[in-house]
Amino acid sequence: MAVPEPTVRETVIRGSNGKTRLCFFGVMAALLIVSAVFSENLCPYDPYLQDLDAALQQPSAAHIFGTDRYGRDMLSRVIVGSRTSIFSTFLLVAIITTFGTAIGVFCGWARGRADNLLMRVSDLCLAFPGLVFALAVAGVLGGGLSNAVIALAMISWPKYARIARSQTLSVRETSYLKAARLAGCSTSRLILKHILPNIAGPILVTATLDVGTMMMELAGLSFLGLGAKPPTAEWGSMMSETRGLLQTVPWAVFAPGIAIFIAVMVFNLLGDAVRDWMDPKMRVKS
Amino acid sequence: MxxxxxxxxxxxxxxxxxxxxxxxxxxxxxxxxxxxxxxxxxxxxxxxxxxxxxxxxxxxxxxxxxxxxxxxxxxxxxxxxxxxxVQMIFQSPQESFDPRRTLGDGIGESLLTAGEPASETAEEVARLLEAVGLSSDFMCRYPHEVSGGQCQRAAIARALAIExxxxxxxxxxxxxxxxxxxxxxxxxxxxxxxxxxxxxxxxxxxxxxxxxxxxxxxxxxxxxxxxxxxxxxxxxxxxxxxxxxxxxxx
Known part of the structure; x- marks a missing residue:
């Protein structure tokens, strides 16, 4: 029997190749995460071992990214730094996504005074320049990576609350939600089965894209001395330590810079792929 | 009277x-x-x-x-x-089904919330679809995968589910x-x-x-x-x- 010609819609959907992109960037992100988990086993040298005789060496076969002013191998420090940078970013994004979404869904569903109050609080957070507010909070709480995460979380949740609220307001007026209410669904079932899956797309995409942004902001706070403390290997603090050597020993700055660039790019492109994949209209049954 | x-x-x-x-x-x-x-x-x-x-x-x-x-x-x-x-049938059939759930999920939801075991729900949904002139294959389809008329038939099946x-x-x-x-x-x-x-x-x-x-x-x-x-x-x-x-x- 002859196989029917694919419809225009199916051709367009197949052409978008979303699943392949998702798999590719998913694997790339997984590689970054796995390398962060097993970073200590992957390091060719001890990332904290100082060898002043080998200080400021150029990239070579022995030291692919060269060495810093204390003779520490930059490749080893970049690999070990991935654990701090990636996992602290994941923690931060998980906190702001969960908290912001919960607040946004609550506001969009409940509306009324609670919605007004919480949205004014979020306006207050959004009114401050982000990094300045984070600097102030980190300054009050003191330095350290956990305080940097708290400081950034305090200013970053309103974006998710705004998205979740607007999406919830839009979904709650749809016919399918009315149909679900008429099917006898409880509020928790409506939220968990109908609202969250339908608002998850933009939130998940924002969260994946925010991995890059938050990674840079955490690195920024570390760069300013309010994040990870030396000698902890963290990409932002590594750039901070070597920034004075940019003209003479540029590889020492480029190594963590390239690591940030690659990680940010992979998570941004993964965000795009996730967005395409989550749209059921982009899926075709086999 | x-x-x-x-x-x-x-x-x-x-x-x-x-x-x-x-x-x-x-x-x-x-x-x-x-x-x-x-x-x-x-x-x-x-x-x-x-x-x-x-x-x-x-x-x-x-x-x-x-x-x-x-x-x-x-x-x-x-x-x-x-x-x-009371049940309601809406103007736009495709918009009355959750785009992320199959028609079968939508039709069976009222049965599940009424306490019917999940194992029996699929059978009942298939029977309802048959009553509105659709085959049981439609259970696994998403709203965007069917025509407006088929979707409205599924919406009628959903409305009839709890009689x-x-x-x-x-x-x-x-x-x-x-x-x-x-x-x-x-x-x-x-x-x-x-x-x-x-x-x-x-x-x-x-x-x-x-x-x-x-x-x-x-x-x-x-x-x-x-x-x-x-x-x-x-x-x-x-x-x-x-x-x-x-x-x-x-």
Missing amino acids: TTPILQVQNLKKIFTRNGQSDFLAVDGVSFDVAPGECVGLIGESGSGKSTVANMIARLLNPTGGQIFLDGEDVTKTDVRAVCRK PKLLLCDEATSALDVTVQAEIVSLLSHLMRGHGMACLFICHDIALAQSFCDRILVMYRGKIVEEGLPDEVIQSPKQEYTKMLIDSVL
Whole structure:
């Protein structure tokens, strides 16, 4: 029997190749995460071992990214730094996504005074320049990576609350939600089965894209001395330590810079792929 | 005399904004629907028809008046209290199903919330789909994978799942082309007779209301301005607005 010609819609959907992109960037992100988990086993040298005789060496076969002013191998420090940078970013994004979404869904569903109050609080957070507010909070709480995460979380949740609220307001007026209410669904079932899956797309995409942004902001706070403390290997603090050597020993700055660039790019492109994949209209049954 | 399945008394709805009265959408509407009766609610867009239906289904709170369903005052209750007695079919079939869930999930949801075991739900959904002329394959399809007519049939199956006493059809055929409209109306008529359901059929197609409904109510600016048998209302309208409505269509 002859196989029917694919419809225009199916051709367009197949052409978008979303699943392949998702798999590719998913694997790339997984590689970054796995390398962060097993970073200590992957390091060719001890990332904290100082060898002043080998200080400021150029990239070579022995030291692919060269060495810093204390003779520490930059490749080893970049690999070990991935654990701090990636996992602290994941923690931060998980906190702001969960908290912001919960607040946004609550506001969009409940509306009324609670919605007004919480949205004014979020306006207050959004009114401050982000990094300045984070600097102030980190300054009050003191330095350290956990305080940097708290400081950034305090200013970053309103974006998710705004998205979740607007999406919830839009979904709650749809016919399918009315149909679900008429099917006898409880509020928790409506939220968990109908609202969250339908608002998850933009939130998940924002969260994946925010991995890059938050990674840079955490690195920024570390760069300013309010994040990870030396000698902890963290990409932002590594750039901070070597920034004075940019003209003479540029590889020492480029190594963590390239690591940030690659990680940010992979998570941004993964965000795009996730967005395409989550749209059921982009899926075709086999 | 049989007790009406639905009694609406002096129903009012005022939409407010920032605590101030803004718009009087429904103004003292009263009518009854007897068991098994099909009542057509017609009127122009913005006349308050859908607002009445949403208040009956308890998707909206009325500002005033009373709604009795099967003799019970449901004005102060919420949608979960009435969903075993009332179901609704919406204008846009594809938008009335969650785009992230299959038609089978949508149809079976009311059965699950009613406490039916998940193992039996699939079988029941297949039976309901068959009753509306669809194969059980449609259980696994998403709303965007079926046509408007097929989706509306699935919506009817969903509405029938818990065998309600009253079916609210809110412009259920407006988004469909004429041939599919005829199929859906014929299916609804057949199923209503089979299940003994009453129906409040909201539309602005007078010819359709005439052929499908036992009685017609004409709404204008939130009020019922005329009611009667379809032939009476259409052939000898008493109100100026009804004449204008008929003239604009015929």
